[in-house]
Amino acid sequence: MREAAAIAPDVCPRLPRGVRLVHNEAQGGWVLLAPERVFKADAIAVEVLKRCTGEATFRAIIDDLAQSFAAPRDRILADVTTLLRGLADKKLLEL
Amino acid sequence: MAETGKALHNPLGLLAELTHRCPLGCPYCSNPLALDPRQDELDTPTWARVFAEAAGLGVLQVHLSGGEPGARRDLADLVAAARSAGLYSNLITSAVGITADTLRQLADTGLDHVQISIQDNTPESADRIAGYAGAFARKQALAAEVVRLKIPLTVNAVMHRANIDHLGDMVALALWLGASRVEIAHAQYYGWALKNRAALMPTTDQVKRAAAEVETLRTRHRGEIVIDAVVPDYHARLPKPCVGGWGRRSLNVTPAGKVLPCHAAETIPGLEFWSVREHSLADIWANSPAFNAFRGTAWMREPCRSCARRDVDFGGCRCQAFALTGDARATDPVCHLAPEHDKVAALAAEQHDEPYTYRRM
Numbered sequence: 315m316r317e318a319a320a321i322a323p324d325v326c327p328r329l330p331r332g333v334r335l336v337h338n339e340a341q342g343g344w345v346l347l348a349p350e351r352v353f354k355a356d357a358i359a360v361e362v363l364k365r366c367t368g369e370a371t372f373r374a375i376i377d378d379l380a381q382s383f384a385a386p387r388d389r390i391l392a393d394v395t396t397l398l399r400g401l402a403d404k405k406l407l408e409l
Numbered sequence: 410m411a412e413t414g415k416a417l418h419n420p421l422g423l424l425a426e427l428t429h430r431c432p433l434g435c436p437y438c439s440n441p442l443a444l445d446p447r448q449d450e451l452d453t454p455t456w457a458r459v460f461a462e463a464a465g466l467g468v469l470q471v472h473l474s475g476g477e478p479g480a481r482r483d484l485a486d487l488v489a490a491a492r493s494a495g496l497y498s499n500l501i502t503s504a505v506g507i508t509a510d511t512l513r514q515l516a517d518t519g520l521d522h523v524q525i526s527i528q529d530n531t532p533e534s535a536d537r538i539a540g541y542a543g544a545f546a547r548k549q550a551l552a553a554e555v556v557r558l559k560i561p562l563t564v565n566a567v568m569h570r571a572n573i574d575h576l577g578d579m580v581a582l583a584l585w586l587g588a589s590r591v592e593i594a595h596a597q598y599y600g601w602a603l604k605n606r607a608a609l610m611p612t613t614d615q616v617k618r619a620a621a622e623v624e625t626l627r628t629r630h631r632g633e634i635v636i637d638a639v640v641p642d643y644h645a646r647l648p649k650p651c652v653g654g655w656g657r658r659s660l661n662v663t664p665a666g667k668v669l670p671c672h673a674a675e676t677i678p679g680l681e682f683w684s685v686r687e688h689s690l691a692d693i694w695a696n697s698p699a700f701n702a703f704r705g706t707a708w709m710r711e712p713c714r715s716c717a718r719r720d721v722d723f724g725g726c727r728c729q730a731f732a733l734t735g736d737a738r739a740t741d742p743v744c745h746l747a748p749e750h751d752k753v754a755a756l757a758a759e760q761h762d763e764p765y766t767y768r769r770m
């Protein structure tokens with residue numbers, strides 16, 4: 315896998331219209347609904363996506379996650395960059 | 410206790426065939442040859458009940474399809490009903506019959522996504538395939554409107570011998586229209602498409618070139634547009650898990666209210682389908698004979714029964730097995746392990762340039 319390109323600290327990631335994060339008991343938890351596709355969202359993805367409101371900056375999201383999970387900021391930054399880039403490539407997120 | 414391999418899953422998707430009426434006449438249409446007439450169509454409250462029952466079963470997305478859903482005057486009410494049931498709504502349209510006004514209404518009601526079909530990259534050829542003069546221009550106009558309203562757009566391109574060499578240009582067109590996703594779908598030979606099979610069938614060379622081109626285009630347009638494509642059945646070695654497994658992931662409601670495990674299921678003789686007019690969706694999902702006929706793996710014969718892939722592809726498509734072997738329990742002959750696999754290869758090599766039989770009511 316190639317390394318994900320960096321995300322500028324001041325962009326505000328958001329779910330585009332047509333992509334919704336919903337909780338559904340019958341399907342066993344959180345799912346991301348997208349055009350003709352449904353993705354199961356794991357616990358980490360849910361924590362990240364809930365923060366992608368279009369209001370918080372990428373920098374603030376990383377700070378918040380590092381604090382909430384008491385994890386090294388560098389690692390969070392790398393993991394979340396990979397996750398969000400992957401979602402953006404699939405048109406599930408706007409950066 | 411559920412029988413082994415027959416455990417009941419929650420369906421994810423509902424294909425709502427709102428009507429069979431359609432101004433276009435695509436020869437690859439997978440609707441049945443015997444189309445439901447308008448007077449048999451379910452009314453608005455019944456569809457609203459079906460959407461609510463679907464959501465109760467765990468369904469997340471409803472695909473509003475047809476025919477041309479724009480032929481329903483209550484389309485905005487149906488989108489509203491889907492929305493209030495909590496469903497993600499996807500409009501699958503030919504674009505002919507949906508005005509800019511209707512679309513704005515649908516957007517206000519909360520429509521989540523629009524899929525527009527295009528038949529080819531030039532108006533002459535596209536309109537010839539659709540059997541409708543001026544269709545291409547109307548598709549472009551509606552696509553522009555969808556993008557202007559910021560609703561995500563998928564372009565659906567059904568490929569066959571007449572247009573498969575234009576795949577690259579069709580993806581370029583989708584990009585130009587502002588689509589975020591393009592679906593390269595190959596004609597599936599049910600209904601009208603089966604009638605037109607020899608006129609539609611691409612050559613093996615065409616299919617190979619198209620597959621290579623998809624790979625190139627995916628790399629070139631990464632992040633710009635999502636390109637979804639699958640190998641066409643008759644040219645594959647392994648079958649697709651049709652509808653994600655019979656009675657496992659999705660259900661299909663016909664214009665008149667019959668509930669099918671897949672849109673072609675009525676081509677299999679002897680199956681008993683139940684209607685939403687007489688039963689709740691939950692009752693149908695769990696108990697209708699048609700849904701239980703091929704649920705799980707217990708119905709399988711060899712070579713599927715002892716195959717490692719039986720929980721991956723579920724033995725392929727039942728409708729295709731029936732269409733090609735006369736036995737709905739047979740291994741899908743697309744599979745290279747199927748005794749009748751050579752039949753598929755022979756059909757894939759059969760091309761006749763005869764005029765299309767257009768889909769008409």
Ligand code: SF4
Nearest residue numbers: 431433435438476503
């Ligand atoms: S495939 Fe063509 S003819 Fe069939 S419903 Fe769609 S637009 Fe109409």
Ligand code: SF4
Nearest residue numbers: 713716718719724744
């Ligand atoms: S034998 Fe049956 S289960 Fe095995 S790959 Fe072929 S179709 Fe699938």
